[in-house]
Amino acid sequence: SKHSRKRWAATARRVGSSWEVSAPERVGLVQEFLHQAFASAGHDRVLLGFDFPIGLPEAYGVQTGARGFVDFLDLLRTNAWPEFFEVAQRPDQISLRRPFYPQGAPKGVTRAALVAGLGVSSFNELLRASERATSYRQAACSIFWTLGGNQVGKAALAGWQEVVIPARRRGARLWPFEGTLAELAVLPGVVIAETYPAEAYRLVGAEFSRGESKRRMADRCRKAEAIFAWAAAHGVRLAPGAQQAILDGFGPLSAGEDAFDALMGLVKMIEVADGRRPEATEVQDRSRAWEGWILAR
Structure with missing residues (x-):
């Protein structure tokens, strides 16, 4: 988002054969967020997913x-x-x-x-x-x-100026323009991909039915059971802070919907990383050259 209050990130780290998921956090300074990502990328593979368009028609x-x-x-x-x-x-x-x-x-x-x-x-x-x-x-x-x-145009403008272009200067690579995830993961570094968190709702069984709203804390609370079931089924460890955030419906503030989406976007990335979902159902030549694709779509 172009609005800093709506910028949240959820993080998963590989621990042994499973993932450990931390509670979503407000991003704060984008420069610091990127600094931390590149610090980790010095010895590891880092995949960053962003909910704004990456590509052009x-x-x-x-x-x-x-x-x-x-x-x-x-x-x-x-x-x-x-x-x-x-x-x-x-x-x-x-x-x-x-x-x-x-x-x-x-x-x-x-x-x-x-x-x-x-x-x-x-x-x-x-x-x-x-x-x-x-x-x-x-x-x-x-x-x-x-x-x-x-x-989504204003989010793209902010995202490209504050994230994509600065990250490219530091050596980040873009999926799928510069290769498949397997190709891009050969060496340590930062890879950036476009995500769409709402597509993870059905995957987890956390869809919002008619009359429910992602903007309401009580309705987000009702998705806790489905999220916990998904994590248990796939050996994903939710840190205590993440568990509490899920149980609390990500809090009473309006930013709760953004924290919820940050976690859902991460769920989708884990599904791809573990091979349960393809990184793309189709990536045409024009997608590779100009348009990009949405991860797991």
Whole structure:
């Protein structure tokens, strides 16, 4: 999230043949978070999962002249595209080098302006393959659209500037752009992947039924039994602080939903690391080059 109060992380460490999961914690300073990750990566493999888009729609990417998303990130590191991180306020400001729109919620903003400004034929072309509607999920929002409750563009802007680009400077590698997890785990280091915690709810049996809400502490408390059952079934050790957080529904504050999602995202990563879920059901060539993928989707 672009808001620091909504940034939470859950951590699992390999201990013998099992995982030990710590209680979710607020991230605090992103620089310190990355410092700790790279300190661990000096002698170990570290997989960092983030709930924001990592990649660009191919229809946009091929217009930039870069060879792929990783190459494009290198362009952004050099400040060759200084306006890229500035959200356009008006349709006439939208361009290849300033693709995010709109800033605020001025009257009359339309997605058609974004389509025209970015030189594509439809809004669907501004979705990555992993974001498009299927028979079992609705379409996500385009990374470039920054208005509404389901927009993800501002989180991506913050995540790339504060996490991905600085981590790349320190040698982090990006899944799946630079290889499979097995290929990227050959040597110690930091690997960054995109995750979507909500997909872990069903995996654990912790879905929210009609009338329930992830935002309510009492409803989160009702998921404790399912989470404990998943951990017991797979030999995952929950530290005392993690157990208490789960029993308490991650606390009464609104940030409880973010701590809950941090743990759910971690659950999904453990499922992949242990081989119970594939890292990707499909990773097309364009996904490798430009669009990326969501871990375990």
